[in-house]
Amino acid sequence: KQEVTQIPAALSVPEGENLVLNCSFTDSAIYNLQWFRQDPGKGLTSLLLIQSSQREQTSGRLNASLDKSSGRSTLYIAASQPGDSATYLCAVENYGGSQGNLIFGKGTKLSVKP
């Protein structure tokens, strides 16, 4: 059974700092991995999607990497801003079984202080 773990559970940094959020998964037979952002009281917004054949994806100040063999992904946020404060969720989609079933971690709650 696929399990997704995110570390740390919460993170507080000063504005301008570069930071890394970690995600690990137990079954490397994944179809893709996505990073989502969730603001309080809101739904999820997809930030980056990495196909299993890819190593990384970039969007603006965000860079996500994927090491499928070791079951790890990182989300790098450069020059953090207070507007980046949110919960960041990692999710994997498995091959076979319940394809289309995203397995989520519990998220990392990020607070960027001005």
Next chain:
Amino acid sequence: EAGVVQSPRYKIIEKKQPVAFWCNPISGHNTLYWYLQNLGQGPELLIRYENEEAVDDSQLPKDRFSAERLKGVDSTLKIQPAELGDSAVYLCASSLEYPADTIYFGEGSWLTVV
């Protein structure tokens, strides 16, 4: 383009009462998902539809939960009777195709059972 629309956004009911949530996916999206998100947790899939067919409902508690997607567009998720442990956020999401496309989430229906 309108996103995934859910209603009601907030609902407070007494235990043993019924409740229903409605979802309108993005136009043209064939795949529709209902996810359950408990406080401090990542979302978990309840049911996935391909057009009007429920192709994965293995995690839907069928004794009290039911869902339908008539005509392959809007969907309704019902709980009858509600229990205290059902207090959570019910997220609807849709994607253009299956598998592994970007999934777009609605803002969720927040249920409190008292």
